[in-house]
Amino acid sequence: MHARGKVYVEGSRPDVRVPFAEVGLTGDLPPVRLYDTSGPGSDPEVGLPPLRGPWIAERGDVAPVRGPGTPLAGMDGRRPTQLAYARAGVVTPEMEFVAIRENVDPELVRSEIAAGRAVLPLNVNHPECEPAIIGKAFLVKVNANIGTSAVSSSVAEEVEKLTWATRWGADTVMDLSTGKRIHETREAIVRNSPVPIGTVPIYQALEKVGGDPVKLSWDVFRETVIEQAEQGVDYMTVHAGVLLPYVPLAVNRVTGIVSRGGSIMAAWCLAHHEENFLYTYFEELCTLLAKYDVTFSLGDGLRPGSIADANDEAQFAELRTLGELTKVAWEHDVQVMIEGPGHVPMHKIKENVDLQQEWCHEAPFYTLGPLTTDIAPAYDHITSAIGAAMIGMFGTAMLCYVTPKEHLGLPDRDDVKAGVIAYKIAAHAADLAKGHPGAQAWDDALSKARFEFRWEDQFNLSLDPETARSYHDATLPAEPAKTAHFCSMCGPKFCSMKITQELKEYAARGMKDKSDEFISGGSRVYLPLA
């Protein structure tokens, strides 16, 4: 078998079945197993099977909110969160699942969650989700944003983008839909998603008040959060750190407030001259999220939108507040991650992570890029993959992708793929730099295939086998070239890899003493292949 297949590794119970992509290699070489986010495949009309159904039910801490068949929520006095279980010393099936997935000890998973250093965003109403852990001790994760907008796109298109994004390796997906049909779009996405789904509830709340931020209120927001939590959203961005006194800090920036949620809350604060209601009602919000095990993604409403605004007082003031809120959420057994920038030049990236880790008590960091320069619209998947790789190396747990359309338009299918792949590269480069156990095995397998001219293995092991194969075929299309011991760069005569292979054979025969024999034997090291 030379192509990719899917295999499942069973855990301590038969319903803990963890998927891996398996790449078969040529000859007698053992297959290579890779982390796999593509899910079991779904019929969009039916949705995915409820993998976690039994695990959620058997804990006996949730019940339908309005009778049989309605969404689940924690029973009175119960907090059905993975954080609560981790703190109680329980390794849930979800934790065992990710331990197998990451090839680590389940106790590491439990203890990192218990300490708040990792999150397992898994709403009790999203049983279709294959658990994925987000924390600096684990593989760096990638999020892909999708969603309808007021300007364009349909529900079916968004579900297709979801499937497409997870096919290429997105670990979570955020549904950022605005405009009409927000509820319907989200329902279709959650039911078909094998990965955790995130949202920004303030977008829908704003729709509910006719698009006027001043009319927003805690009540409208609360109702929106319940609606989304009942649908199964796994994590929610909440801009509770955009405080009234911080807003003036952003006014003299080059690009002011670029977060949509941040600007909405800033407008509300100023219009009412009152403190952000997400901050004043934060404890009540924690109580709510705890009932569904929705994870907080504390939004960075004042993130920098340009190189000029990076690491400024506006951003850092908000970050300190997010640290305070993290502790409040933890008191309620609610999981927390912290969102980060944005646009940051390379020399300021480490400071960002270090301060976030210090001020937010090591809660996982989840950053948008950052873009390392502003000069390349249409290539911001690249400007930001540079920053993403670095911020991942310094300890960021999840990277929110940026597509080539950033700042210019809505990502289509090709943009989603380009964004996910650029970010899988950044995440894996960070895993290597962090010395994540096993990360380099993938690189080594591919490089060995390259060195041994196993072209099909090289293609199949690559992040995007189809494109790699098509690029090879563009220059050397003939089928025999797939097994040729050279490539189109050097051609058959000067191939450096071929020469080194022959050096190896030479060395095996005793390199230092045998040069005479070598030459009299035909100097095979350099001979053209014919």
Next chain:
Amino acid sequence: MHARGKVYVEGSRPDVRVPFAEVGLTGDLPPVRLYDTSGPGSDPEVGLPPLRGPWIAERGDVAPVRGPGTPLAGMDGRRPTQLAYARAGVVTPEMEFVAIRENVDPELVRSEIAAGRAVLPLNVNHPECEPAIIGKAFLVKVNANIGTSAVSSSVAEEVEKLTWATRWGADTVMDLSTGKRIHETREAIVRNSPVPIGTVPIYQALEKVGGDPVKLSWDVFRETVIEQAEQGVDYMTVHAGVLLPYVPLAVNRVTGIVSRGGSIMAAWCLAHHEENFLYTYFEELCTLLAKYDVTFSLGDGLRPGSIADANDEAQFAELRTLGELTKVAWEHDVQVMIEGPGHVPMHKIKENVDLQQEWCHEAPFYTLGPLTTDIAPAYDHITSAIGAAMIGMFGTAMLCYVTPKEHLGLPDRDDVKAGVIAYKIAAHAADLAKGHPGAQAWDDALSKARFEFRWEDQFNLSLDPETARSYHDATLPAEPAKTAHFCSMCGPKFCSMKITQELKEYAARGMKDKSDEFISGGSRVYLPLA
């Protein structure tokens, strides 16, 4: 004027005319000037005008080698190199040219060249070249590789790739042609190149001996270097550090020797069981290069070709030797840069630069990428842009691009553009991180245009205006959208940038005390635009 044009800034004499791209902005805003590598434009049949002709002639240190109309070389006892002049305290017109180009003091240019920390690769037989300086005190430069191969491509195609590469910002171009018509291809490239041209003479030497490395000799190599120097090649890669005792260090690597030149010399050393003739004849080679002011690019024949092989003893042994050779070259007034890897995980990049700077006495570092992971063939412009940006930040002076076809095939026109743009991003991100004076002005101009919804300015200021414009138009094609105060991401209602702009107006009216007035005045901060 809203488009890009070209302007020239005159120096202390009328024939020092330094080109800049000038981006006109809307309204009364002053235009923005950008570094420009595209040259004056040439008719391939005629070649470019000999900008440097008078400067070379008036120094009176070169003469035609075989009578009038033949190539120039240093007269007996003269070393017509920029290094010799810099050491003698002379600011040449070439140095003044780059000082204007980089917006720095000419004395900085002279002193950096004199100290060996920067090079100005300018063969006396390449008068068409617009000088560009390579050194850590200056803007990070980008090299693009082109060239015919045994497998495909024509001379005309390569000249077109040259023009295309410099149009997108390549600062130097290497002609890596193999196969037939090497001389003819190079002649066409040099005559049409406004940027320094580099080569790897061993490739042509190998052609001359029928492709058999064992038949290579100092004589064949010497003759090839003279041929290329007379044509006007500005810098040459020489793998003089691949010493016989180092070869065994590479044998147990995952990917052995991946440098073509490195493997050719390793094969020669082993077959003859003699020391590398490029090393043994190095002083004579220095004498030769000094006559034409050809700059050494000391090749890293043992660079790592995979993550597994990064920063190993084979690479570092060679690097130490390159440091010794640097001093020898400097004794002959020959300029030197040092080539570097390759494939290096992020956490090992800084060590690479630090050791190169220490062992090679701060001679400019010139690296290929490095790729930060091996898993993404077809996307190695991205895997390597990450490493390139970082290694640039740490002090590398020039970045050799990698195209999406790396490891798979020969780059076509689209690949050349993709590679150059990815590397311009990396180089500029490094300039920002190094705090290069003036680098951030470009980002600020673009971000201000973005914030103020000056769409045309944003496009024209971007690295690739056409693509940025087409991405915008894909979602909002109507011409009025170009002046709209919103974009397709948020739509007209929730635009965060628009809200912040209104916050600014609000702040100007006294933010803290005026919220009542603000609300009674219609709460303009949040109103939809329509």
